[in-house]
Amino acid sequence: MRVDRPADRREQILEVAARLFAERGFHGVSVGDLGKAVGISGPALYKHFDSKDAVLAEMLIAISERLLAEGQQRVDRAGNAADALRALVDWHVDFALAQPSLIVVQDRDWRSLPAPARERVRSLQREYVDLWAAQLRRLRRGLTLDQARSIAHATFGLINSTPHSRLLPDDAMRPLLREMALRSLDV
Numbered sequence: 062m063r064v065d066r067p068a069d070r071r072e073q074i075l076e077v078a079a080r081l082f083a084e085r086g087f088h089g090v091s092v093g094d095l096g097k098a099v100g101i102s103g104p105a106l107y108k109h110f111d112s113k114d115a116v117l118a119e120m121l122i123a124i125s126e127r128l129l130a131e132g133q134q135r136v137d138r139a140g141n142a143a144d145a146l147r148a149l150v151d152w153h154v155d156f157a158l159a160q161p162s163l164i165v166v167q168d169r170d171w172r173s174l175p176a177p178a179r180e181r182v183r184s185l186q187r188e189y190v191d192l193w194a195a196q197l198r199r200l201r202r203g204l205t206l207d208q209a210r211s212i213a214h215a216t217f218g219l220i221n222s223t224p225h226s227r228l229l230p231d232d233a234m235r236p237l238l239r240e241m242a243l244r245s246l247d248v
Contacts, residue, residue, distance in 0.1 A: 071109050073099050075123070078116045083162035083224075087117055087170040117170060118178035124163050125185035128156065132192050142199035143248050149193055150242045153220050157238070158231050161224035168221075190214065201247065216245050 077098045081090045092113050093103035110116045131152055139145035157164060167182075174182065193216070194209035204212075220242055227234055 070099070070101075074106065074109055074116060075120050079120055079160075079162040079166055082117070082120075082170055083165040087113075087166070087173045114173070114175050114178075117166070118174055120163070121167055121171075121174060121182050122178060122185070124160065124167075125182050125189070128153075129185050129189045129192070132189055136192060136196065142196045145196045146193070146200065146246050146248045147243065149196065150216075150220075150239055150246070150248075153217070154235055154238045154242065157220045157223040158227075158235060161227065164221050165224050190217075197246065212246065216242050219245060 074095065078090070078095055081095060081098060090113070091103065092106050095113065095116070096103035096106045099106075106113075106116075110119070132149055135148035135152055136145045139148050171179070171182075190210050190213050193213035194206060197209040197212055198204050198206070201209075220238055223234070223238065229237065
């Protein structure tokens with residue numbers, strides 16, 4: 062019999078919570094529902110997280126940190142701004158196709174985050190937007206920071222529509238999203 066290590070169980074809880082929150086909304090899922098879905102009692106969930114709010118906070122902070130860290134690595138490896146933007150698009154498309162539940166939760170349950178977590182996520186997201194904006198400004202001289210941020214946000218909107226627009230299998234959706242995003246960035 063396999064015994065879950067605490068880190069494994071935490072990851073399992075976060076994955077299942079993302080799916081359940083996306084399906085029913087944060088307020089539509091009880092601690093008991095979450096525990097049952099991962100094979101533990103609701104109260105046993107408190108061995109891993111202080112509260113359901115803490116689950117949501119860790120989920121959205123962790124993905125925001127991951128988006129930023131991977132995005133920065135891709136920019137650092139790129140030879141120029143166009144290559145950096147292509148790498149950022151590839152990364153964001155892969156994320157959107159692999160994690161549609163997180164996109165839904167982020168969009169719908171943002172206001173349910175405790176204030177400190179909401180500010181941390183907001184800060185990380187600003188850094189991620191600015192990572193894209195900096196590359197856009199390197200590529201397209203004359204763009205203001207606000208223009209570049211607006212273009213980045215619009216591109217995220219296109220890619221992050223995946224939970225609603227995904228009518229094709231991933232092997233067809235990935236190149237379609239990539240092409241559309243690169244065109245929107247004028248790359």
